[in-house]
Amino acid sequence: MTEAKKLFVKTYGCQMNVYDSERMAEALGAKGYVTTEVVEEADMVLLNTCHIREKASEKLYSDLGRLRALKAERPGMKIGVAGCVAQAEGEEILRRAPVVDLVVGPQAYHRLPQMVEAGTRVVDTEFPVEDKFAHLPERRSLRGPTAFLTVQEGCDKFCAFCVVPYTRGAEVSRPVARLLDEARKLVDQGVREITLLGQNVNAYHGAGPGGTWGLARLVREMAGIAGLDRIRYTTSHPNDMDDDLIAAHGEVAQLMPYLHLPVQSGSDRILKAMNRKHTAEAYLRLVERIRAARPDILLSSDFIVGFPGESDADFQATLDLIRAVGFGAAFSFKYSARPGTPAAEKTPVPAEVADARLQELQALITTQQQAAQQAMVGREVEVLYEKPGRRSGQMVGKSGHLHAVHVDDPEGRIGDMVRARVSASAPNSLAAELISRIA
Numbered sequence: 001m002t003e004a005k006k007l008f009v010k011t012y013g014c015q016m017n018v019y020d021s022e023r024m025a026e027a028l029g030a031k032g033y034v035t036t037e038v039v040e041e042a043d044m045v046l047l048n049t050c051h052i053r054e055k056a057s058e059k060l061y062s063d064l065g066r067l068r069a070l071k072a073e074r075p076g077m078k079i080g081v082a083g084c085v086a087q088a089e090g091e092e093i094l095r096r097a098p099v100v101d102l103v104v105g106p107q108a109y110h111r112l113p114q115m116v117e118a119g120t121r122v123v124d125t126e127f128p129v130e131d132k133f134a135h136l137p138e139r140r141s142l143r144g145p146t147a148f149l150t151v152q153e154g155c156d157k158f159c160a161f162c163v164v165p166y167t168r169g170a171e172v173s174r175p176v177a178r179l180l181d182e183a184r185k186l187v188d189q190g191v192r193e194i195t196l197l198g199q200n201v202n203a204y205h206g207a208g209p210g211g212t213w214g215l216a217r218l219v220r221e222m223a224g225i226a227g228l229d230r231i232r233y234t235t236s237h238p239n240d241m242d243d244d245l246i247a248a249h250g251e252v253a254q255l256m257p258y259l260h261l262p263v264q265s266g267s268d269r270i271l272k273a274m275n276r277k278h279t280a281e282a283y284l285r286l287v288e289r290i291r292a293a294r295p296d297i298l299l300s301s302d303f304i305v306g307f308p309g310e311s312d313a314d315f316q317a318t319l320d321l322i323r324a325v326g327f328g329a330a331f332s333f334k335y336s337a338r339p340g341t342p343a344a345e346k347t348p349v350p351a352e353v354a355d356a357r358l359q360e361l362q363a364l365i366t367t368q369q370q371a372a373q374q375a376m377v378g379r380e381v382e383v384l385y386e387k388p389g390r391r392s393g394q395m396v397g398k399s400g401h402l403h404a405v406h407v408d409d410p411e412g413r414i415g416d417m418v419r420a421r422v423s424a425s426a427p428n429s430l431a432a433e434l435i436s437r438i439a
C-alpha cells in the first residue's frame with residue numbers, strides 16, 4: 001500500500017478562510033491527502049491568504065521565501081496559494097514566486113483536485129456560475145464541538161477602504177435547505193455550537209421554502225435542530241440589522257448574547273468618506289434597540305484609525321462613540337491603503353499620528369473589555385469545553401458571551417457543557433468554579 005500524501009494548510013485572515021481551509025482539506029482528502037501539522041513532511045502546502053491589509057498580504061511572500069528552501073529538499077512537494085491574495089493577484093503570484101505550483105481563488109477551490117493532478121503550474125481565479133458548495137465532498141474531519149458554517153459569501157457594500165467586494169465578489173446567499181442539511185450533519189458529528197459566517201452575514205437572503213429567507217428566519221429554523229445548543233453569526237453590517245433579527249436576540253434561547261457589529265468610526269464625516277451609509281447616531285440608536293431586546297448582550301466592533309482625512313476631532317468622535325456604547329471587545333486597525341480601492345487615492349494620515357491614535361483607542365477598549373469581564377465575576381455562566389487547559393485537570397471553553405473560561409474539572413471532556421461560577425478575571429480569560437454538568 002502506498003503511504004497517504006500529506007497536506008499542510010496555513011490559514012491567514014478571517015473565519016471564512018478557516019471554513020474554506022477545512023473544505024479544501026476535505027476536497028483534497030477525497031484525492032488521498034491527509035492533513036499534517038508538520039510542514040517539513042508535507043507533499044503539498046496550501047497557503048490560504050488574506051488581502052485585507054498590506055501586512056496580511058505581505059506575509060504570503062515571506063512564507064513563500066521560507067518554503068523555497070524546504071521545496072529544494074523535497075522536490076515533489078507542491079505549493080498552492082488560495083484565498084484573497086490569490087484572487088487579487090492571480091498570475092502575478094506565479095511570476096513573483098517561481099516556487100508556487102497553483103493559485104486558486106476563493107470561489108474556485110472545489111476544482112483543487114483537478115488542479116493538483118494537472119502537473120503544470122495553474123491559476124484558477126474565476127467566479128464560476130456553478131455553486132462551489134455543490135461540488136465539494138460532505139463535511140468530515142471535525143475537531144471539536146464548535147463549527148463554522150458559511151451561509152453567505154461576498155459583499156456589495158463597497159466600503160471605500162475594503163478589498164472584500166473585489167476578492168470575494170458579489171453577495172451570494174446559499175439556499176436554506178443546503179444549510180440546514182449541513183448544520184444537521186455537523187450536529188450528527190458532535191457539533192453543539194455553530195457560527196454562521198458571511199462577509200455580510202446579516203444581509204443573508206437565501207432561497208427557502210415559500211420564498212426568500214432572511215438571517216433571522218434561518219436562525220429560528222436552525223434553533224429547532226435537536227442537539228444544536230448554540231448559534232452565533234458574524235460579521236454583520238449595521239444597516240442589515242432588521243427588526244426580525246433584533247427580535248430573535250430576545251426570543252431565540254440558542255442565539256448567544258454576543259454580537260460583532262463593526263462601526264469603523266464615530267465621525268459622520270469619516271463614515272461618509274468610508275461609504276458606510278450610516279451615521280454614528282444611527283449606530284447608537286441601533287445599539288439601544290438591540291439592548292432592549294437582549295439587555296445582557298455583549299457587543300464588539302472593528303475600528304479603523306487614520307483613514308485619509310481623519311482629523312483629531314474625527315478621532316475624538318470615535319472615542320466618544322466607544323464611551324457611549326461600552327464594548328466587550330473590539331478589533332482595531334491602522335488604515336492600510338489597498339490597491340484598487342477608492343480610498344487608496346487619498347492622502348494618508350501621517351503614520352505616527354495613526355500609531356498614536358491606535359494606541360489610545362486600544363487602551364480605551366482594553367479598559368472596557370476588562371470592565372465587561374470584571375462584571376462577570378460572581379455570575380453563573382454556561383461553558384462549552386473546547387480543549388484542555390494548561391494546568392492539569394483544567395478545561396477551557398467559551399461562555400455565551402464568548403469569554404474564554406477556565407474551569408478546574410478533572411472529569412471534564414471536550415464537548416461537555418457545564419454550569420460554572422466566575423471567580424476571577426485575567427487579561428484575556430475568566431476563571432470559574434464548576435457548579436454542575438449540563439450534559
Ligand code: SAH
Pocket residue numbers: 052053161162163164198199200235236237262264302303304333334335336337338
Ligand atoms: N465584513 C466585515 C469585515 C470585513 S474585514 C464588515 O463589514 O464589518 C474586517 C475588518 O478589517 C473591517 O471591519 C475593518 O475594520 C478592517 N479593514 C478592512 N479594510 C481595511 C483597510 N484597508 N485598512 C485597515 N483595516 C481594514
Ligand code: SF4
Pocket residue numbers: 155156157158159162163164165199200237
Ligand atoms: Fe468590506 Fe465594507 Fe463589505 Fe465589510 S461591508 S466586507 S468592510 S466592503
Ligand code: F3S
Pocket residue numbers: 012013014015016017049050051052083084163164167168199
Ligand atoms: Fe482577508 Fe479575504 Fe477574509 S481579505 S479578511 S481572508 S475575506
